[in-house]
């Protein structure tokens with residue numbers, strides 16, 4: 001599932017072709033749970049609009065339009081934006097034809113993604129539920145949010161209302177770098193540990209963005225390239241392999257329904 005780095009890599013590539021452009025044609029698929037805004041309405045409200053800005057909060061992209069409305073998109077499990085001309089034409093949810101001649105395509109095999117149009121002056125309930133973005137949150141708010149929760153650290157990092165953007169891969173990698181065991185209760189983490197963890201989260205997310213994100217199953221950059229950061233994972237998906245730090249065999253457990261990878265020796 002795309003997490004903050006994959007969504008940010010997508011945002012940067014899509015912004016180059018989308019921002020400042022007028023939407024001249026809109027094609028939408030049949031109604032499905034992908035469309036929070038019904039496809040027929042989406043087509044009507046997007047036609048002729050100019051995209052002013054493409055922002056990101058957590059794993060959500062939001063395009064600000066020239067009539068002060070906005071388009072909120074979540075990639076879900078398998079959602080992909082493409083500006084490169086897709087070789088496959090199945091599972092396409094919508095296409096935007098721009099005045100530059102470029103066509104932007106959104107493809108989503110499993111349709112766990114979401115698209116929602118937000119009227120001028122309105123707000124998206126989905127965005128309103130999010131905590132601060134993981135690259136923006138300061139230590140004070142991060143530590144306070146952990147202090148109020150008795151859940152395991154892994155679950156706290158996945159809770160998008162605490163901080164937005166971290167998913168299964170980057171939670172495991174950041175906890176490993178910060179030497180915090182994923183089962184520790186969030187409220188038992190000290191301020192110094194929270195500071196170390198926040199630094200780890202930021203440095204790993206930034207490194208992944210530079211590497212084009214992580215491709216585990218489906219993720220592709222909008223230009224069709226695979227991500228590169230999966231080659232730098234230290235623990236994610238590596239249960240049974242030796243810990244890169246201490247050579248202890250890495251553990252894999254299921255925590256809150258999610259596979260979780262860690263070193264039982266050097267994470268406490």
Ligand SMILES: [Zn+2]
Nearest residue numbers: 243246263266
């Ligand atoms: Zn270790």
